[in-house]
Amino acid sequence: MNMDTLVSLCKRRGFVFQSSEIYGGTGSCWDYGPLGVELKNNIKRLWWRDHVQLRADMVGLDASILMHSAVWKASGHVDHFTDPMVDCRACQRRFRADKLDEAPWIHSCPAKKDTKFEVPGGEPCVHCGNRRTLCPECGKGQLTEPRQFNLMFRTFMGPVEEDAAVTYLRPETAQGIFVNFENVLQSMRLKLPFGIAQIGKAFRNEITPGNFIFRVRELEQMEIEYFVNPLDTVAGRPADEYWHEQWIEERRAWYRRYGIAAGNLRLREHGKDELSHYSKRTVDIEYRFPMGWSELEGIANRTDFDLKQHAKFSGKSLTYFDEERRTHVVPYVIEPSAGVDRSFLAFLADAYREEEVRGEKRVLLGLHPELAPVKIAVLPLLKKRDEIVARAKEIRTELARRWVTVYDDTAAIGRLYRRQDEVGTPFCVTVDVQTVGDPEKGEPGDDRVTIRERDSMEQIRVPVAELVRIFQELLGGQPWSSVVQRYPAQDRA
Ligand code: GAP
Numbered sequence: 001m002n003m004d005t006l007v008s009l010c011k012r013r014g015f016v017f018q019s020s021e022i023y024g025g026t027g028s029c030w031d032y033g034p035l036g037v038e039l040k041n042n043i044k045r046l047w048w049r050d051h052v053q054l055r056a057d058m059v060g061l062d063a064s065i066l067m068h069s070a071v072w073k074a075s076g077h078v079d080h081f082t083d084p085m086v087d088c089r090a091c092q093r094r095f096r097a098d099k100l101d102e103a104p105w106i107h108s109c110p111a112k113k114d115t116k117f118e119v120p121g122g123e124p125c126v127h128c129g130n131r132r133t134l135c136p137e138c139g140k141g142q143l144t145e146p147r148q149f150n151l152m153f154r155t156f157m158g159p160v161e162e163d164a165a166v167t168y169l170r171p172e173t174a175q176g177i178f179v180n181f182e183n184v185l186q187s188m189r190l191k192l193p194f195g196i197a198q199i200g201k202a203f204r205n206e207i208t209p210g211n212f213i214f215r216v217r218e219l220e221q222m223e224i225e226y227f228v229n230p231l232d233t234v235a236g237r238p239a240d241e242y243w244h245e246q247w248i249e250e251r252r253a254w255y256r257r258y259g260i261a262a263g264n265l266r267l268r269e270h271g272k273d274e275l276s277h278y279s280k281r282t283v284d285i286e287y288r289f290p291m292g293w294s295e296l297e298g299i300a301n302r303t304d305f306d307l308k309q310h311a312k313f314s315g316k317s318l319t320y321f322d323e324e325r326r327t328h329v330v331p332y333v334i335e336p337s338a339g340v341d342r343s344f345l346a347f348l349a350d351a352y353r354e355e356e357v358r359g360e361k362r363v364l365l366g367l368h369p370e371l372a373p374v375k376i377a378v379l380p381l382l383k384k385r386d387e388i389v390a391r392a393k394e395i396r397t398e399l400a401r402r403w404v405t406v407y408d409d410t411a412a413i414g415r416l417y418r419r420q421d422e423v424g425t426p427f428c429v430t431v432d433v434q435t436v437g438d439p440e441k442g443e444p445g446d447d448r449v450t451i452r453e454r455d456s457m458e459q460i461r462v463p464v465a466e467l468v469r470i471f472q473e474l475l476g477g478q479p480w481s482s483v484v485q486r487y488p489a490q491d492r493a
Contacts, residue, residue, distance in 0.1 A: 001352050003290040006345075007212050009363070013423050015039065015348070015373075016213060028209035028217040035423055036344075038373035038404060040220075043343050044199050046370055047222045050254060051197055058195045058224070059188055063176025065201060066157060069167040074313035075175050075306060077168070080277045082148040085207050090141025096207045097146035105132040106139030151204045153217075169203035174335060176200075177225045178306040181318050192320055192331060193243060195226035199340070211291050213341040220340035227331035229322060230304065240280075240332040244301045247336045248283050251297060255285070255343075259368040260350045264288040265296075278305040287346040296346055297338040304330040347371055351424060357457070365424030366455055369475055374425045375403040376471065379416045381432035383409040387445075392431040395449070395464060399429075402468070403475060421454055427474065428452045429467065450490055453480045459490035 010016040015036035019029035032040050052060045072078050084097035095103070102121045108114045111128040116139060124131045135141040152168040170176065177184075177196045184196055199222045209215045226247060232239035248267065255265055270282040280301040287296040307318040307330050319328040351365040369375065378396040380388045392407060399405040406425075408416055413430065420428055430450040437445030451470065452459045458480070462470060473483055 001290060001349065001354075003212055006290065006348060006352065009352070009422070010036065010212075010348070015423075028206065030213050030216060030341075035373040039347070039367075039371060040340060040344055042371045042373070043340060043347065044220075044222065046258060047254070047338070048197070048199065051195075051224060055195075057193060058197055059184060059190070061177055061180060061184065061196050061198045062200065063173070063180060063198060065170050065203075066155075066167055067170060067175065067179070069157075070313055071175050071179060071310075072152065072168050074309040075178075076277050076309070077152060077171055077175075078150070081152055081171055082150050083207055084146035085149040086143040086146050088135035088138060088141035088143055091135060091138040093135065093137045094207055095136070095143070099208065100136065100143075101132070103136045105134075105136035107132070108139055149205075149207060151206065153203045153205050170201075171204050172202050172337070173198045173200045173221045173223045174225060174337065175306070177223070178310055178318075179314075181227075181307060181310075182316065185320065192232075192322075193226065193228040193239065195224050197222070197224045199223075211289070211294075213345050214289060214291070214294065216341060222338045222340055222343075224334075224336045225302075226334040226336075227320070228334065229320070229329055230332045231322065231325060231327075231329055240301055240303070240334060243334045244281065244283075244299065247334050248285075248299050251299060251336050251338070252285055255287075255296070255346070258347065258371055259366070260287070260346060264346075264350055266293065268295075276300065278302045287342075287349075289345065290349055296342050297336065299334070299336045302333040302335050304332055306333065307331065362418060362421060364421045364454065367424035367426075369426045372424045372426050373404065374406050374420070374423060375427065375475055376405040377416070377420045377425050377428045378405060378407050379413060379428055379430050380409050381413055381430055385433065385436070387436040387439075388431050388433070391436050391464075392429075395429060395431065395467065399467065399471065403471060417452065417457075424454070426454045427471070428454075435464070453484075456480065458484060460484055460487035461490055462487050 013035060014033035017031045017033055018025040019031050020026055048060065052058045085094055086097045087094050104118050104121050106116055107119050107125050108116050109125055109127050119125050135143060152171050154166055154168055156165040157167045158165050177198055200220065202219055202221050204217060204219065206215055206217055209217055226243060228239040228243050230240060234242040252265060256262060264287055266286050268284045268286050275282055280303050282298055282300040284295045285297040286293045311318040318330065320331050322329050347367065351367045353364045353366055355362045355364060376399050378392050380392040382388055389409065396405050396407040417428060430452065435445050435447060435449055437443045447464045448461050449464055450459050450461055470483055474480065
C-alpha cells in the first residue's frame, strides 16, 4: 500500500481533507473530517486514559499556546531550534540541507544525450554514475550555502507590532509543563517520581513539509514530562536511566496494544551528533510508514536542563525538597513525546488491508475497536419497508447513547457492509423482515437482528433486547468468539 492509496481513502471517506482546498490548498496543513476527528479524538482519549487517568503517578495540564517570549530564550529554541536551509538559485525552491540526499532528484544525463529523468534519493545515475550536485527539483540551479533557519512562527502579542511584543506560537507543548512545574507540584502535593502530561497544538515552520500528515506546520503533540530524583537509584541504576528504559517499553507496548504490528515498529538510538541541545540520550520509536522507516515518537532524557534554564531566566527556584536527604534537588526529566498526526497515520496505515471476497476486492480498516471512528452501523435490509426503517432508527438511537452509532440506508446491504469495512466499523446490525414481521401475511416479528463482525464477516442472530449487553461485552474487550457461541450463526456476508 502506498501513501496515495491512504490519501485517497482519507479524502473519499471523510478522514482528512487538504486545508483551504477550494483556494488551491496548502501543502502543509490538513483538516480532519467527520471520521478523522473521531479517530483522532480516540487516539488522544486512549493516550490520556492509559497514561494519566489509570496511573497514580501522573497528572494532566492544558497550558496556553502563547507564552512569555522569555520562555523560548530560556528553553534554547530562539538560538537552537533551527534547520540548515539551502535555496536553488534558478527555481528559488527551498530545501533542508540535511535531507537533500534522501530526496529523489531530476538529472540531465550527459550519457543519455541530456535527457531528463528522476533518480532515486541517495543514488548515483545508473548511466553516467554522477551524483546530485544541483537542485533536486529543477535539476538546473546551483544551491546556496546552508543557512540556519528558525522553525518558530513569530507573532505579536497585543495591538502594537513592535519588537517588545514579539512572541512565538509554541513549537512543542513541553515548555508549558516546565514553567508550571512549581504550580503543579504545590497544588497537587506530588512526590517524585511523577509525571505531567499534556495534549495540544504546536507549530513549526518546516522548510519541507510533506508525506501527507507526517510532517506538517500545525501539529498536535501528546507529551509527558516525567520528573525523577537524580539522587535516587532504581534496580541498581540511576533513576533517570531506569525510567527512560521504562518509558521506552511502555510507549512501544501502547502502540502494540492498539493494533500496530510488532514488525512495523523499531527503536532507534540517536547518535551523539544528532542529540537535541537538551538531551543526554534520545531513543525514537520508528514506524514503517508507506514512505519508509521514520520517527513516530521521541523519548528523551532531558536531564535538569529545562528546569535549570527557567530558574536562571525567571529568577524563581524550581526545585524539589527531598525530605529524606533534607536537601533541594532539581529533578531530571524523561520525556516521551508523541505526535497525534503521526500516530493517526501509523494506525491507519497499519490497519489498511485489501482482500478478495467471492471474486471482489474488499478494502478493510482493521482498526482496534477502541480506535474505530464508528463502533456500530445499523442498517435496514429493505429501506422501502417503513417498519424496518423505523425499528432500525429506534435501535440506532438506543445504541448511540453509549457508542458512536450510525444509520445508513443509501445502498443495498452488500454495498453498505463494504462501506463500513472501509472505515473500520467493527460491527453492523441489520434489521430485516423477520425482525418486524409481515402484518399483511399475519406474521409476527421475532424482534431479532443480525450482528456482523468486520474481520471475520461472521454473523449471529440476537434478540434486540440483548444488544446493549452484547455490545458492552464486545466493545468492552471480550473477543467475538466468546459471544458468538451463545447465538445461532448466519451465513457470512
Ligand atoms: N518536546 C520534544 C519534541 O517536540 P520532537 O522530536 O521534535 O520532540 C516530538 O517532536 C514528536 O512530535 C515527533 O516524534 C513527531 O511525532 C511529532 N512531530 C514533530 N514535528 C512534527 C511535524 N512537523 N509534523 C507532524 N508531527 C511532528
